[in-house]
Amino acid sequence: MSETLTVPETVILEVFRYRPEVESEPTFDSFEVPFHPEWMILDALNYIKDDLDGSLSYRWACRMGVCGSCGMLANGQPVLTCATYLESLLPGPIRIEPLEGFPVIRDLVGDIGDFMNKLSDVKAWLIRDEEKPVEDGEYLQTPSQLDDYKQYSMCINCMLCYSACPVYRLEPEFIGPAAIALAQRYNLDSRDEGAEERMDVLSQHDGIWGCTLVGECTEVCPKGVDPAGAIQRYKVSATMDYFKSLLMPRSSS
Numbered sequence: 507m508s509e510t511l512t513v514p515e516t517v518i519l520e521v522f523r524y525r526p527e528v529e530s531e532p533t534f535d536s537f538e539v540p541f542h543p544e545w546m547i548l549d550a551l552n553y554i555k556d557d558l559d560g561s562l563s564y565r566w567a568c569r570m571g572v573c574g575s576c577g578m579l580a581n582g583q584p585v586l587t588c589a590t591y592l593e594s595l596l597p598g599p600i601r602i603e604p605l606e607g608f609p610v611i612r613d614l615v616g617d618i619g620d621f622m623n624k625l626s627d628v629k630a631w632l633i634r635d636e637e638k639p640v641e642d643g644e645y646l647q648t649p650s651q652l653d654d655y656k657q658y659s660m661c662i663n664c665m666l667c668y669s670a671c672p673v674y675r676l677e678p679e680f681i682g683p684a685a686i687a688l689a690q691r692y693n694l695d696s697r698d699e700g701a702e703e704r705m706d707v708l709s710q711h712d713g714i715w716g717c718t719l720v721g722e723c724t725e726v727c728p729k730g731v732d733p734a735g736a737i738q739r740y741k742v743s744a745t746m747d748y749f750k751s752l753l754m755p756r757s758s759s
């Protein structure tokens with residue numbers, strides 16, 4: 507005999523609110539929204555914004571798990587709200603909060619300036635000693651060279667990994683999972699020549715060595731990037747470089 511599932515007509519969302527011009531401390535507002543099995547958390551937030559309280563602030567753009575802007579905590583777990591079914595959090599109430607680890611600007615909107623600076627610190631872009639002339643054509647890659655870094659290029663900068671990382675929460679100077687994974691993305695790219703420059707930043711105390719191997723970053727990554735694996739791989743190559751430098755010191759001339 508098949509079991510009949512009870513589908514609720516509505517679900518309660520308890521939403522973190524912080525409006526600095528009217529309150530000195532954050533509060534939670536409760537909203538009752540219609541339940542639709544196909545709705546994601548973001549659909550429920552959009553319903554609140556459109557029909558219940560237009561003052562609610564949060565970020566989103568693509569609604570398809572690509573832009574990385576809709577990350578929030580749902581019942582304490584960092585998730586992409588456009589890719590998490592309301593149904594997965596029933597029966598509710600469902601608590602929605604901004605990502606942990608980022609100062610709150612307003613409601614569910616965090617200040618991501620620190621992360622943007624860290625991307626810049628690790629030079630998360632292609633570095634060439636010398637660009638070849640445009641008329642010489644593209645920098646070609648084989649499929650296996652692409653495979654070397656493809657996994658890390660899937661990062662969408664959603665910052666769920668920072669929110670899940672206990673080290674980042676305690677030591678905000680830690681470069682953090684996504685920036686290290688993106689540094690690896692470029693280091694492993696056959697067109698790049700910037701690995702040494704990046705290592706200068708990443709070999710510091712707040713770089714790769716700050717990671718205590720908790721692995722939560724990899725658990726929450728919605729794109730399967732495995733930042734924890736990137737950090738361990740980086741540690742291995744930094745250690746090998748160190749021993750190589752002892753055996754074969756660079757000439758000072």
Ligand code: FES
Nearest residue numbers: 569573574576588
């Ligand atoms: Fe772009 Fe969710 S809205 S990833």
